[in-house]
Amino acid sequence: MQRHDTNSGMANSLTDLMTSLAVIFVLLLCASMHNVRQEGETSRNAVLSAVHRELNDFLTQGIQVSQDPKDALSILILVPENLLAFQFDKADIPQGGMSFLKSFIPRLSGILCSDQFSQEINSVVVEGHTDSSGSPGHNCELSQRRSMSVVRASLDILDGDGMVTERERFLKLLSATGRGSAEPIMGLKGAEDMALSRRVVFKIKVRSIEQRPLNDALGVRTG
Template identity: 30%
Template sequence: MARGFRNERHMSRSHEAEKESFWVSYTDLMSALLVIFALVLMITIFNTQSAYEEKEAAINEKNQMIEEVVGVKSEIIQELIKAFKDSDLAMEVDPQTGAIRFSGGVFFETNSSEVSPTGRKYLEEFIPQYINILLSDRFRNEISQIIVEGHTDTAGGYLYNLQLSQDRALSVVQQIFQPTFPNFKYRGDLKSVITANGRSFSIPILKADGKIDANKSRRVEFKFRLKDDQLLDQLQGLGEKDGN
């Protein structure tokens, strides 16, 4: 009986020791898992914070670039408005884009692509001032293109008007570089940036009632494009995606 009792007590102690060993091992395992979880959580928070900071830095850089490009464009537009505000030329400056629009009939007769005497007189007065601003030391390195753009009304077919508008734009550029055209500053530099485009009747001018204004639609526009305009378009596109 005594031996049996001792055996039972020994087995009980052994069982208790095993239970204690199990709980110690389980506690150690849970402690290790908590440490691992804490480390993973810290790494996740760190990576999230880093990613947020990188994104914020990229957004700030993008916004700064946009501000710089918009600032230059705005400065050019203000210079153009100031230069031509008291002009007697039949023209207007778009305060948003800086495009300068000469109304229909100023440069060409109907269905003609030959620059009229009045048109030549306008060009002789306009071009020196216009180019003196765009190709000045302040803006020359910002300008990628100066565009002469021809537009027509809707009379006739699209292809006919496309050819007519292209011929008119080209005639204006040719007139500027005629030997008889008065010399002006930056004339040589102008050749590397000027181009002539025809738009047919694809961008008509509308009246208040929504109908096409044929006289205003027949026009020649002078536009400029900055070297960073394409980058600006891309950045604004990214901004729209970020907003979505």
């Protein structure tokens, strides 16, 4: 009987020990994840501040720079349709849109591809968006072609300006996608704002702390 009580006591003690260790592990994991998120957000905020400063004179033209409410490590730069001057149902960038990009892209790439920030940036996705008029399939295809036009024009501009290093770094970061009318911008009264919904968004993704050692170990450079 005494041996049974001793064994039972040892089992309970072992259970308590394992429970305590599990609690400690969970607390350490939570603290580590919090630190990782804070470091990533610190990098994002540094890039966001630099982008705001460099693009400040574009803000009066309708450019919007903000953090992504859906992703703590992403920055959104919204370019309204009127600045790119796409013609109705067309994906070619007319002269007015090219004039804007010729002043905008060197400034943006100068920040993201600088020695200060190039290793902080994981990707730059150019997203094309339309309003909800037209079929979803057509809108998706049109927005994809427009985003690809912006990517091609951006690289051509850097090449033409002799910004070889920036072009090489920007090329590694850039991709294009068409979102169609999947993410309309709603007005104050709850109805879609058709004009604002027609836009191009530069989505800048900052590297997470986990990606940095992994990319370095694999010899992958994202900037």
